[in-house]
Ligand code: NAD
């Protein structure tokens with residue numbers, strides 16, 4: 046059993062990872078500033094002696110004794126990471142330096158949650174890890190895209206110079222229970238709109254594509270990467286099934302039985318046209334691939350959103 050630190054552990058993905066690691070019997074410390082994370086996501090563990098929550102901002106250093114660090118702290122939705130772009134850069138750059146410095150000092154294994162956004166608006170399809178990306182350094186997404194690119198550079202350099210067992214995963218669009226209603230991401234927006242009978246807001250013509258991975262599949266991939274000793278990545282983790290945003294809207298309308306109508310709004314600047322992971326590296330190296338079909342994952346998510354909305 047290990048002593049594990051999860052930064053961003055009160056957020057969407059981090060809280061699911063926390064559940065699984067505690068279930069496996071590990072000691073888990075969650076460190077989070079609660080910007081987009083919520084106490085309710087980790088509340089059920091507060092009485093567990095193997096669990097600890099520390100309210101802390103990763104842009105400030107901290108000293109802890111752990112064997113593994115999952116570094117997830119960073120807002121993931123465009124609405125949130127654009128709310129304070131300079132803070133987003135600081136979280137990615139200073140936060141990652143602090144966590145890598147900690148890993149080096151205490152000899153912990155380290156995993157950086159990077160993103161498919163490092164590929165920008167990709168000119169290569171599907172995206173392989175060897176593709177260097179097409180990112181605008183001064184656009185509305187750059188605080189996040191470029192922030193994560195520097196975080197990858199730092200992780201790579203620490204691994205090389207300090208012989209740290211540090212890994213980089215590139216997460217593609219992930220969805221599931223506990224996403225915030227007002228998160229601004231497409232799956233949560235469409236489900237909330239459909240359940241409330243509000244208009245479904247498609248940005249652009251809805252022909253842009255994304256590939257959606259259910260959160261339990263992602264958590265399995267994250268753990269598999271951490272547990273692959275000496276493997277640094279970067280490795281893509283996502284579901285390679287690709288859908289247009291229009292198809293996603295139609296699926297959500299069908300599974301909710303909603304009568305909401307579709308409306309069109311302007312496409313945000315630098316919105317990637319296509320995105321789909323090539324996951325052959327993860328399949329070969331980690332023996333990982335997603336198991337949950339989008340239909341099943343969406344139905345699970347819809348049912349959790351429904352019960353949360355009813356409690357409001
Ligand atoms: P989230 O916003 O739900 O979780 C992020 C967590 O980090 C929150 O709990 C937030 O409070 C915390 N946080 C933010 N800034 C912090 C700071 N300065 N100090 C301490 N805590 C801070 O997002 P998520 O979807 O769970 O994403 C988790 C990680 O995965 C992020 O690093 C994100 O970039 C990455 N990722 C997610 C997706 C996705 O589709 N969900 C895709 C690509 C990458």
Ligand code: UDP
Pocket residue numbers: 122123218229230231232234235246247248249253255290312313316317
């Ligand atoms: N999108 C949309 N309507 C919404 C929210 C998002 O059409 O209410 C689109 C958005 O323009 C993008 C895609 O859905 O093309 C995915 O958006 P999201 O913010 O979930 O993730 P990202 O763009 O970071 O992949």
